[in-house]
Amino acid sequence: MKIEYKYPPNIEEIKKVFDIQPGTVFTYGDTLYTPFGGELTQDLLAHEMTHTKQQKVIGVEKWWKQYLEDDDFRLYQESEAYQVQYGKMKEIYNSKHRKFRLKEIAGHLSGKMYGHLVTYEEAILIIKENIMPNQDGTGPKGEGPKTGQGNGDCE
Numbered sequence: 360m361k362i363e364y365k366y367p368p369n370i371e372e373i374k375k376v377f378d379i380q381p382g383t384v385f386t387y388g389d390t391l392y393t394p395f396g397g398e399l400t401q402d403l404l405a406h407e408m409t410h411t412k413q414q415k416v417i418g419v420e421k422w423w424k425q426y427l428e429d430d431d432f433r434l435y436q437e438s439e440a441y442q443v444q445y446g447k448m449k450e451i452y453n454s455k456h457r458k459f460r461l462k463e464i465a466g467h468l469s470g471k472m473y474g475h476l477v478t479y480e481e482a483i484l485i486i487k488e489n490i491m492p493n494q495d496g497t498g499p500k501g502e503g504p505k506t507g508q509g510n511g512d513c514e
């Protein structure tokens with residue numbers, strides 16, 4: 360995975376949907392864009408590499424378009440990425456740090472950044488128990504993206 364310390368090529372499209380928070384990183388194809396230059400932990404890299412794989416399956420432009428337009432798609436893609444991330448966390452962190460980090464990423468997955476797609480409790484279930492959200496659109500919905508502040512999340 361290549362790393363670039365700048366915004367991804369589709370940043371204008373992203374900005375139309377999300378309020379970009381400091382610390383946010385973006386994956387576009389096999390490149391990780393980190394305009395804010397924060398720490399890239401192994402579990403975060405595992406998360407972003409999952410997006411690279413997802414983007415390969417349907418094509419990076421198509422993936423991003425659907426990701427920005429479709430709440431269910433975004434939730435599904437992020438759920439998979441956070442599950443992979445948690446798997447990596449189990450390898451590299453002790454239980455205390457893993458618990459701390461789980462709370463953090465569950466806060467992200469359920470947060471404003473993605474448009475409050477799920478509750479915090481649902482995010483824990485998704486990430487920890489590998490329970491995938493509903494695929495038929497009946498899952499919980501928020502008021503959509505473009506709200507307030509998260510605290511540095513990953514796309």
Ligand SMILES: [Zn+2]
Binds near residue numbers: 406410436440514
């Ligand atoms: Zn992600």
